[in-house]
Amino acid sequence: MIDDNIIEGYIGEARDLWLKRRETETAEHIFPEGFENKIRCAGGWKHRPATKVIASAVIAAVLVMTGVAGQLPVFEFAQNDLLDIGVSIYDESTDFSVSTDYVDNSEVKRPYFNWLPKGVVEEKRDNNTLSTFVRFKNENVELTVVVIKITHTSRNNSIVDTEDAESRLIEINGNKALMVKKNNWTVIDYFIKNYMVSLSGTLSTDDIVCIAENIVLK
Amino acid sequence: MLIYLAMQDTSCERDRLAEIYEKYKNQMFALANSILGDVRDSEDVVHEAFVAMIPYIDRLPEEAAHPKVRAFALTLAESKALDLYRKRKRRKLVFWDDAFDENTAVPFYDPVTEGSDIAKAIANLSPSDSRLLMWRFDVGLTTKEIAKILGKKEGTVTRAITRAKERLAKELEKEGVSIK
Incomplete structure (x- = not known):
C-alpha cells in the first residue's frame, strides 16, 4: 500500500496536472434569471442594497425642511408608475393607501416559494378572492406573507409599525422594496406590478430577503 | 451574477463564494455539459456543486484563482455531473x-x-x-x-x-x- 505521506507530497502537482487534462476553451454561458438567487440563498450571500438613491434633490430638500428626512425611504418607496400610493406618517406607524386605475380582470395570482430556509414549513394558507395569506413557522421563528391584488375596483390599506424602527429601501428582483426592522421583527413590502407583497416575521433579514427574491406569482 | 456583482456597493460585499462563482461557473458548466450534453442538467450540476462547496469554503485558499480552489470546483462539478449521468443513463459519451x-x-x-x-x-x-x-x-x-x-x-x-x-x-x- 502506498503511504499517505507520499501522496501528500505529490498531490499538489497531481492536481495541477489533473487541471491541465481538463483544460478546454470555455465560452460564457448565460445562466437563467433567478439562478444566482438560489445559490446566493444557499450560500448566505448578502442581499444587495437598492441601487437607486433618491432621485430628486428637490424632494429631499423639501423633506428635510419639513422635518421628515428620516422617512426618505418611505417616500421613495411610494413612487410608483402603476399605483397611487398615499403615505401617512404618524408617531407610531406609517400607513399606506394603495389604489390604481389599472384594469386587471385576469385570474388572481397566488404566491409560490422556490426557496425556504431549512426547517421552515408552510403552516397555513388562505386563498381569498383578491389576496393570499401564507404563514410559515418552525420551532423558533415565524413569517407571514400576504399578497394582495390591486385593481381599479379594489384598494388596500396597510399599516407598518415604524416607531423607532430602521427603514431602508432595498431591491427585490428589480422592484423597490421597503424594509423596516424593529427589534427582531422585519417587514418587507414591495410591489410586483399591481400586486402588493408583504413579508413580516422573525426570520433573519437575509432569509426574508431571499424568500422574497424567490417568490413566484402564478 | 455579473449584474449582481456590478451592483454591489463595496468590494467587501463580494464574498468569497461569489468570487469563486464568477470565476468558475463557466468552466464548471462546460465540464458538466461535456459529460451530460444538456444545458439545463448542466446548470443544475453547477448549482449543486456550489451548494456542496459552501461548507468547505474555509478549507480553501483565500485567493479564488488558486489551483486548489479551481480543482475543488471542477471536481465537484464533474462528480455531480457523473452522478446525474449515471442516474439518467445517458450514454452519449x-x-x-x-x-x-x-x-x-x-x-x-x-x-x-x-x-x-x-x-x-x-x-x-x-x-x-x-x-x-x-x-x-x-x-x-x-x-x-x-x-x-x-x-x-x-x-x-x-x-x-x-x-x-x-x-x-x-x-x-x-x-x-x-x-x-
Whole structure:
C-alpha cells in the first residue's frame, strides 16, 4: 500500500496536472434569471442594497425642511408608475393607501416559494378572492406573507409599525422594496406590478430577503 | 451574477463564494455539459456543486484563482455531473465513472505525459479515484465529509480511497516506479 505521506507530497502537482487534462476553451454561458438567487440563498450571500438613491434633490430638500428626512425611504418607496400610493406618517406607524386605475380582470395570482430556509414549513394558507395569506413557522421563528391584488375596483390599506424602527429601501428582483426592522421583527413590502407583497416575521433579514427574491406569482 | 456583482456597493460585499462563482461557473458548466450534453442538467450540476462547496469554503485558499480552489470546483462539478449521468443513463459519451465498484473508467481526456511519475499517475487515475485522492489529500476533507458530498456511507468512501491507493500503487509498480 502506498503511504499517505507520499501522496501528500505529490498531490499538489497531481492536481495541477489533473487541471491541465481538463483544460478546454470555455465560452460564457448565460445562466437563467433567478439562478444566482438560489445559490446566493444557499450560500448566505448578502442581499444587495437598492441601487437607486433618491432621485430628486428637490424632494429631499423639501423633506428635510419639513422635518421628515428620516422617512426618505418611505417616500421613495411610494413612487410608483402603476399605483397611487398615499403615505401617512404618524408617531407610531406609517400607513399606506394603495389604489390604481389599472384594469386587471385576469385570474388572481397566488404566491409560490422556490426557496425556504431549512426547517421552515408552510403552516397555513388562505386563498381569498383578491389576496393570499401564507404563514410559515418552525420551532423558533415565524413569517407571514400576504399578497394582495390591486385593481381599479379594489384598494388596500396597510399599516407598518415604524416607531423607532430602521427603514431602508432595498431591491427585490428589480422592484423597490421597503424594509423596516424593529427589534427582531422585519417587514418587507414591495410591489410586483399591481400586486402588493408583504413579508413580516422573525426570520433573519437575509432569509426574508431571499424568500422574497424567490417568490413566484402564478 | 455579473449584474449582481456590478451592483454591489463595496468590494467587501463580494464574498468569497461569489468570487469563486464568477470565476468558475463557466468552466464548471462546460465540464458538466461535456459529460451530460444538456444545458439545463448542466446548470443544475453547477448549482449543486456550489451548494456542496459552501461548507468547505474555509478549507480553501483565500485567493479564488488558486489551483486548489479551481480543482475543488471542477471536481465537484464533474462528480455531480457523473452522478446525474449515471442516474439518467445517458450514454452519449464513452465515459464512465467506476462508482466505487470496479475501475471501468475510460479516459475521456488525454493522459498527461509530463510531470513526476507519482503526480502523473495520480492525475491519470480514473475520475473518481483522482477526485477522491485530491479531496482527501489536497483539500484535506475527512472521509465523513467526502461521504456527505457524495451521498455515500463513510465506510464506502474509506474503502474507495483504499482501493484508489491500491490502484495507484499498482500503476506505479507497472511503470517501474519505486514508492519506498
